[in-house]
Amino acid sequence: MKRTAMIGQLNEKHAEQTVTLQGWVNRRRDLGGLIFIELRDRSGVVQVQVEPDSAAFAEADKLRGEYVAEIEGVYQMRPESQRKGGMADFEVIASRVKVLNAAKTPAFELDKGDSVSEDIRLKFRYLDLRRPEMQRNLMLRSKAVASVTRFLDAEGFIAVETPMLTKSTPEGARDFLVPSRLNPGEFYALPQSPQLFKQLLMIAGFDRYYQLARCFRDEDLRADRQPDFTQLDMELSFVEQEDVLELQERLLASVFRDVLDVELPLPFPRLSYFEAMDKYGSDKPDLRFNSAFVDVTDLFAGAAFQAFASAGSVKVMAAPELTRKQIDELERVAKQHGAKGLAWLKRDGDGFTGGISKFVGDQAAELLSRTGVAAGGTLLFAAGDWQKAVTALGAVRLALRDLFGLAAGGQFHVSWVTEFPQLEYDEDNARWTYMHHPFTAPHPDDIHLFGTERQGEIRAQAYDLVLNGFEIGGGSIRIHDPAVQEKMFAAIGFTPEEAHAQFGFFLDALAAGTPPHGGIAWGFDRLLMVMAGAQSIREVIAFPKNNRGADLMALAPAAVDAAQLAEVGVQVAARVESGS
RNA sequence: GGUCCGGUAGUGUAGCGGUUAGCAUAUCUGCCUGUCACGCAGAAGGUCGCGGGUUCAAAUCCCGUCCGGACCGCCA
Helix, strand or coil, rough: CCCCCHHHHHHHHCCCCCEEEEEEEEEEECCCCCCCEEEEEEEEEEEEEECCCCCHHHHHCCCCCCEEEEEEEEECCCHHHHCCHHHHHEEEEEEEEEEECCCCCCCCCCHHHCCCCHHHHCCCCCCCCHCHHHHHHHHHHHHHHHHHHHHHHHCCECCCCCCCECCCCCCCCCCCCECCCCCCCCCCEEECCCCHHHHHHHHHCCCCCEEEEEEEEEEECCCCCEEEEEEEEEEEECCCCHHHHHHHHHHHHHHHHHHHHHHCCCCEEEEEEEHHHHHCCCHHHHHHCCCEEEEEHHHHHCCCCHHHHHCEEEEEECCCCCCHHHHHHHHHHHHHCCCCCCCEEEECCEEEEEHHHHHCCCHHHHHHHHCCCCCEEEEEEEEEEEEHHHHHHHHHHHHHHHHHCCCCCCCEEEEECCCCCCEEEECCCCEEEECCCCCEEEEEHHHHCCCCCCCCHHHCCEEEEEECEEEEEEEEEEEEHHHHHHHHHHHCCCCHHHHHHHHHHHHHHHCCCCCCCCEEEHHHHHHHHHHHHHCCCCHHCCCCCCCCCCCCCCCEECCCCHHHHHHHHHCCCCCCCCCC
16 A cells, blocks of 8 residues: 555644545546645545646546545645645645546535435445545444443453344344244244343353344334344343443443543433423433423313313423414424324413413413413413323424424433333233333332232333433343242233243243343444434444335345245245225 | 325426426536636536326326335334
């Protein structure tokens, strides 16, 4: 390699030296007699000047955008009148230019990449990834990997890989299946997470484990969800919840310090699941801004406004002054999240106008003092059963954030949400199910509630790590007592036989001397998305899939030929046409 | 499975019943010795996603469909 430096490494010390650079032509400014080339590599961009009497001129004249070039020349100060500050005070006067490779005209202009539609960017991802923004994101990701590895290694964690081809289990997300050629008619599943394996590593005595684990879930996608994604997976033995949380706080603070030079204040604030839902309408509240709900159920109980009088819960949130159009939009959001409507009031002096104002004469003074809504401001109400009311108003709260930029400014807010319920009643299937996963330990004081009508009150030793309204991690203390595990399976309707059929190997292991243990998994892509200030997880993944799970560049998934199918013993069902 | 938004030269967009389908940029050619989103002049480039319908006439209106995006359901 003839390269003497990466472009971004050039500095005053290289002045008057001959350098050899290799990279891509970022831009060409051909003044006729004089040619300027911007040469780009992953570290930066530098201007190259090619003079007409130079031996390099003929070759430089061939260069076009995205050509790969090698340039030799003297790195020197620009003429005084041409200096622009910093490294732009310098340029390279080319003595030799070599085209290393020509390039077809790019499918889109790289420096306009942020306004090019995403499917074009994904189709030509190798071009998109040349853009400095994308290079920065992937380098940020690499630094974060190095940071967690360094930290966890120093803390005595052992990196262990777990299988990608494993066993399908009926619970949780839909599995991706892989047919087994050697065992026709049987299938592996790709792991939704290494949950059982990491617990087995604790049983095996590894004490502290971590892995950057690829995980697979065959569910519909979102801006923050990919079918294959990366978890930073960790598990620790002989710990209680407090130990896990404390270590995680130091780890995350360390990553932010290493990667972004940002100091996160420790400890992270904590709120219970109930508090998060009750005040912010989300189990992953965005706490960069307040706009907490105020409970006014009592004010309206039995009062004139029918919709509120009999509601289980009436919550109100103070908002800035809103136009009718904005209120309509927020009502649409509320309805999409299960509310029947979105009642509103506008503060006018010490009273209210608009919306439901004719119903609130008696409550006006109390509404003012409880909410402290500003003059001209709007009050937004959701009523119904508690869960529905807070969820709908929570969605409105986020819509207000986006409407008014309430969380703008590139700040980070991390918190813990704890004390999740152990069990959740599934209305559709009329049965109890776990909220986190079936291996989560209940709070020891609540174990006696299993099997009683109060089992919905059992608190789990589970915790979520929340950053700017995204769940970037979740974990729990695990059940290490087979008797408790049995109670848990019974509570979610697994007979001992069913439990054994699905998890027999694990239950056997649990009885083989299991240390108390617990852990957490970070949604690594999501964390990086927030750290990078990106709107989508796809911005921090080199080769992501679109929201239909398709790789638009490689064109996956795709049909395979009959011989391949026959070999793995799979037949494709005739596609059923929908409609008539 | 559902809701909403979008699809017009390579890219980004305007046009929303009758236009030679406009603009910017990229591309190509010519001119140009201090540009830095270089400039100037010119050229080429379009199955207005696809199919059907309404109409004298459809990029434009209607229906269907495909594709892209956001969200709900779903995602322990």
